[in-house]
Amino acid sequence: MSVSALPIGERIRYWREKKHRKQAAVAGLCGITEEYLSQIERGLKIPSLPVLQALAAELGVPVSALLGEKRNELLAENAYVADSVVTALMGYGPAGSAQPVTLAELRERVESVWRIWQTSPKRFTEAASVLPALIVDTENAIRAHRLSSDSAARRDVLRTAADLYFMLRSYCRRAGRVELSLMVADRALRAAEDADDPIRLSAAQWNLGHVLLADGEYEGAKQVALRGIEGLRALPRDADTIAMAGALELVAVVADARRKRWGQARERLSSNATPRAQQVGEGNTMWTVFGPTNVELHAVSIEMEAGEAAEALRVADQIDTSHLPSIERRFTFLLEVARCYDLRREDPAVLVHLLDLEQMAPEDLARNPLARNMVTRLRRRVRATYRRQVDALAERLSSV
Incomplete structure (x- = not known):
């Protein structure tokens, strides 16, 4: 297989080893941790464009050598946040309602988008269809109540805004846009502080913590x-x-x-x-x-x-996730089980779990770099008995 056909992480490792460079040295000179570079090379993280540029410069190769010829995974990973959501977050999206929506309506819409996000197999598409207008109307409501003498109404608006930003943090993070995720996590923190709501403030810190985890911090x-x-x-x-x-x-x-x-x-x-x-x-x-x-x-x-795949699978066998209210947690669990089988090179089990994940949440599977890398590895090593199924799965994922 040519180098250009490898996933980004494996191409980075290829060029680093070809240049006889130590992982710790390259990571330090690029301003990232050795563990973060390790996760990139193993396909657990997709590097941001600045990190990719730094790695290319340090390894003495053009960025195109790390991206490859067939597919720009970096841009694909960063394309999953709908343009309309980005423009709404940046403040130049569509005009909002002529009059601020009522607090009850705003609260119901935020609760509704959370239900979509936690339960829908097509949560990216469905959430993106309602988020732009909801972001604009929420920001308008904040402005309308900023100087209001009704302190209770103002706090309710800020609580609702914080809850929306919590959801947006997860949406942006799962779509690979850590910088946007950090931005909305900061907005959630400020809204919770201004609302003087201790529980939401702790929830804002929980959300910020997840962004920092995603960024290797x-x-x-x-x-x-x-x-x-x-x-x-x-x-x-x-x-x-x-x-x-x-x-x-x-x-x-x-x-x-x-x-x-x-x-x-x-x-x-x-x-x-x-x-x-x-x-x-x-x-x-x-x-x-x-x-x-x-x-x-x-x-x-x-x-x-x-790396204790056998122990992880032993624990996993005792867990029932069917009652969890979040499709994201069920998906993450099943993906980790698939990864354990991948570490053991038990390809039939990997394929079975990937097919289950596709049925559960096809958009999540298509957007997850770890899942895509597992499919790529399966295509390279799977026995002829399963190759047709793996190739068909890869084709379906590319069309989502």
Whole structure:
């Protein structure tokens, strides 16, 4: 197979090894962590354009050598946020309603887009169809109530705005636009602060933590999560407070795992997150889906990150995700199971799980770099018995 046909991560590794460069040295000179470069080379992350340019310069090759001739995965990954959503976020989208919409209507529309995002197999397409007008109307409502003497109405608008930005954080992140995800996470934080809503403020920190995780800023993500937990200590220990603290603990767990601190991640999960999950049971406080099942999913993630595929699969076999309210969490779990089989090179099991993921959420599968890389690897090594199915899956994904 020619170099140009390889995924971006494998092309970067090819050129780095051809130049006899150490991973740590290249990462340091490009201003990224060694772990982040490792994840890029393994297909777990898609580099931003500035990172790609820095890598090309450091390796002494043109950017085109890293992108390849057949497909520009970087641009494809960054094209999933609808243009109309971007223009609305930047403030030059379509005109909003002539009169500010009522708070009740705005709240219902935000709740509706969250239902789409957490339950629809075509959530990217369906969310993109309603988000531009909703963003504009929400921003108009904020402006209309900025100097209002009705403090209760103003706080309600800001709470609703924060909830919309939470959803947009996930939408932009899952579409590969980390810079937009960071922008809306910051808007959510400011809205929650202005609303003087402690639970939403902790939810905003949870969202920011996930953006930092996506950007490879693991220590920053952990510190944001720990500050969020500390801020909750003064609040009454009701179900929402406990659940938010637990969700923030899971951010810290992932940060530890990504930094290869497997023991710390396992200890934090069992000592801090598990007791909180047992206290509150299954729930969806601030759309975090925190509860015992989510904690178990993180146990699988730790073992998968650690390369302990057999242990991850053993834990996964005991988990039932059918009751979870979020298609995203169910998808992520099944994808990690597929990745474990991929690590073991059990190709029939990888294919079965990828086909299940396609049925569950075809748009998510097509937009996920880890899934696309698994399909690419399958096409290279799969036995003739399964090649037709793998090729057909790849063709379907390219058309989504």
